[in-house]
Amino acid sequence: MAYNCVVAIKQVPDTKRIIGEAMNDDGTVNRGALPAIFNPEDLNALEMALMIKDKFGGKVTVMTMGLPAASAILRESLYRGADDAILITDRRCGASDTLATSYILSCAIKKLDYDIVLCGRQAIDGDTAQVGPQLAEKLGIPQITYVEELISLEKKTIAARRNIGNGWQEVKCKLPVLLTVIDEANDPRVSVAKKLMKCKKARTPVEIQMQMKQDNPNASDDDIKQLTTAKVKELEEKGLLIKQWDLDYLAADLQWCGRDGSPTKVHRIQSVVLTARESKTIEPSEQGIADMVHELISDKTIS
Amino acid sequence: MISVNPKGEVWVFAEQHDGKLEDIGLELLGRARILGDKLGVKVGAVLIGDEIKSLAEKLCHYGADKVYVLEHPLLEHYQANSYGKVIDDLVHKYQPQIMIYGATACGRDLAPRVASAIKAGLTADCTDLQIGDHETKEQVYKNLLLQIRPAFGGNIIATIINYDRWPQMATVREGVMPMPELITARKHEIVAEKVHVTHDDLPLEILNEHKREKKVNLKASRIVVSGGAGVGSKENFKLVWDLANALGAAPGATRAAVDLGFIDRDHQVGQTGTTVRPSLYIAIGISGAIQHQAGMSDSQKIIAINNDPQAPILDIAHYKIIGDLNEIVPKMIKAIKARV
Numbered sequence: 001m002a003y004n005c006v007v008a009i010k011q012v013p014d015t016k017r018i019i020g021e022a023m024n025d026d027g028t029v030n031r032g033a034l035p036a037i038f039n040p041e042d043l044n045a046l047e048m049a050l051m052i053k054d055k056f057g058g059k060v061t062v063m064t065m066g067l068p069a070a071s072a073i074l075r076e077s078l079y080r081g082a083d084d085a086i087l088i089t090d091r092r093c094g095a096s097d098t099l100a101t102s103y104i105l106s107c108a109i110k111k112l113d114y115d116i117v118l119c120g121r122q123a124i125d126g127d128t129a130q131v132g133p134q135l136a137e138k139l140g141i142p143q144i145t146y147v148e149e150l151i152s153l154e155k156k157t158i159a160a161r162r163n164i165g166n167g168w169q170e171v172k173c174k175l176p177v178l179l180t181v182i183d184e185a186n187d188p189r190v191s192v193a194k195k196l197m198k199c200k201k202a203r204t205p206v207e208i209q210m211q212m213k214q215d216n217p218n219a220s221d222d223d224i225k226q227l228t229t230a231k232v233k234e235l236e237e238k239g240l241l242i243k244q245w246d247l248d249y250l251a252a253d254l255q256w257c258g259r260d261g262s263p264t265k266v267h268r269i270q271s272v273v274l275t276a277r278e279s280k281t282i283e284p285s286e287q288g289i290a291d292m293v294h295e296l297i298s299d300k301t302i303s
Numbered sequence: 304m305i306s307v308n309p310k311g312e313v314w315v316f317a318e319q320h321d322g323k324l325e326d327i328g329l330e331l332l333g334r335a336r337i338l339g340d341k342l343g344v345k346v347g348a349v350l351i352g353d354e355i356k357s358l359a360e361k362l363c364h365y366g367a368d369k370v371y372v373l374e375h376p377l378l379e380h381y382q383a384n385s386y387g388k389v390i391d392d393l394v395h396k397y398q399p400q401i402m403i404y405g406a407t408a409c410g411r412d413l414a415p416r417v418a419s420a421i422k423a424g425l426t427a428d429c430t431d432l433q434i435g436d437h438e439t440k441e442q443v444y445k446n447l448l449l450q451i452r453p454a455f456g457g458n459i460i461a462t463i464i465n466y467d468r469w470p471q472m473a474t475v476r477e478g479v480m481p482m483p484e485l486i487t488a489r490k491h492e493i494v495a496e497k498v499h500v501t502h503d504d505l506p507l508e509i510l511n512e513h514k515r516e517k518k519v520n521l522k523a524s525r526i527v528v529s530g531g532a533g534v535g536s537k538e539n540f541k542l543v544w545d546l547a548n549a550l551g552a553a554p555g556a557t558r559a560a561v562d563l564g565f566i567d568r569d570h571q572v573g574q575t576g577t578t579v580r581p582s583l584y585i586a587i588g589i590s591g592a593i594q595h596q597a598g599m600s601d602s603q604k605i606i607a608i609n610n611d612p613q614a615p616i617l618d619i620a621h622y623k624i625i626g627d628l629n630e631i632v633p634k635m636i637k638a639i640k641a642r643v
Contacts, residue, residue, distance in 0.1 A: 015456030128427035130415040137419035142506035164408040167514035171507045263424030263468035270460045284626035293638040
């Protein structure tokens with residue numbers, strides 16, 4: 001039988017490339033100075049969904065919550081083989097912590113017909129690994145976290161192997177289920193040239209509107225609106241429209257969204273200051289090293 | 304969520320598997336004790352499983368005033384749904400102000416599920432927990448749990464608070480909080496709780512499980528000798544092993560060295576590996592990425608051996624040796640063998 005998979009993905013700053021100018025003087029991160037990338041483990045989640053589709057059939061839908069620019073990772077998912085893409089974007093989503101994020105995602109996923117929800121284990125900007133389990137709870141479905149291998153899918157039952165740090169565990173569960181996938185699970189495929197050619201023109205309505213404004217700097221707001229509507233219709237007919245949902249469309253309860261819906265708040269941010277220490281430079285000579293070892297023995301650091 | 308309750312207790316999830324307590328619960332009790340004393344409230348440990356009552360006393364010896372024992376045959380093996388449900392019930396009954404969990408595979412599976420069900424806040428992987436005040440334009444919130452954690456790959460330290468949707472919850476990595484001293488003569492109370500759990504709370508069927516001992520116990524070692532990518536090759540990593548053997552130390556590594564296949568992942572020190580706080584940490588051919596420093600900067604003494612005088616590791620080292628590790632490490636081994 002075929003399975004419908006929904007993959008929740010995130011665009012993140014490439015935290016591995018944080019260098020001098022990416023830090024503001026007040027110790028906060030200047031996100032603008034960092035390249036925005038597809039969260040690495042979300043690619044593993046997408047790959048697992050695509051493998052399920054290849055083997056059993058069904059549909060892969062990718063979904064992200066973020067700024068309009070996050071459409072880039074939705075297009076990248078289409079290049080790799082996803083069938084449908086949804087951008088959840090709304091100013092009122094801003095400052096959402098993991099609890100609010102999982103609530104908003106759950107409102108969107110409830111609109112879809114799904115068997116398996118997949119997430120990467122964690123995003124590299126926060127490393128919390130919380131949204132997956134919270135989303136499962138909000139959807140009222142079980143979770144299988146740290147999936148390193150999908151063992152089987154038979155009718156309405158899934159079996160998977162979890163990496164539990166000091167070993168592994170194989171579990172079985174009825175669908176629907178949420179999986180969080182780790183990087184050891186697979187090697188994500190690269191874009192398919194044919195799909196790239198086809199989908200590189202895929203756009204969200206907000207991107208179309210920005211493009212229309214750029215192309216027609218002297219047009220009135222009404223004209224822009226008309227041009228946008230026409231283009232949206234054109235892309236829709238070609239199957240190149242990336243869906244764009246806001247909180248009104250999701251009928252989300254605003255008290256659980258954005259800053260108001262987030263119990264955790266930032267009290268303070270500090271940049272990491274390397275503490276200056278009393279330090280000695282040791283000559284790399286036999287005598288220098290022997291003296292150091294002697295000192296460490298006499299202060300009982302080495303026994 | 305529960306409402307703000309400054310009289311509420313400070314709780315620790317006491318993780319156990321197969322009737323054996325995990326160290327992390329004891330480490331957390333040490334910090335919970337400090338927090339509880341500061342707030343003037345009791346410290347509670349939440350112990351869940353089947354026939355595990357006998358473990359309760361040990362938790363008291365490590366700082367718990369009360370141990371809530373939740374026993375049921377269906378709770379023998381951990382599952383997020385079943386454990387989450389009984390914790391949810393317990394939190395609503397006793398209204399603790401703080402609850403902390405280990406950031407273990409189990410804790411990171413469980414705590415977010417609980418947070419979502421309770422609609423409370425949760426901060427992952429805290430490296431420090433303190434009590435402090437938070438001021439906004441409108442109000443001063445007294446005696447909140449300051450949840451301190453690295454973010455953006457360790458480049459910043461964020462302090463997170465939760466002033467309105469309690470309990471204040473956090474997870475803490477293993478080895479980050481020191482193990483508290485054992486006190487046997489502590490007054491304590493063991494509370495056997497009735498639990499409501501059915502087969503519907505067990506959606507997973509555990510088919511098979513394999514646990515392996517880690518190849519090295521980095522946390523328990525007084526001395527850790529670690530190598531980085533600068534060591535150059537798996538063959539050359541023998542220098543790290545030799546020095547570790549000469550000192551009776553545990554061999555460690557950076558993520559880069561592990562990814563290059565120089566040594567098994569069990570040896571990885573750092574943000575995504577093990578956090579260590581030994582008496583002596585020797586860093587060989589390690590540049591000192593912030594992610595690595597996050598796992599070792601609390602070492603009492605650090606020796607850094609590097610041929611690059613600009614390597615960031617040298618900024619936190621007590622002893623800097625700049626030069627070729629292939630010459631320096633054998634000299635160290637010789638000096639140690641001559642003295643010890």
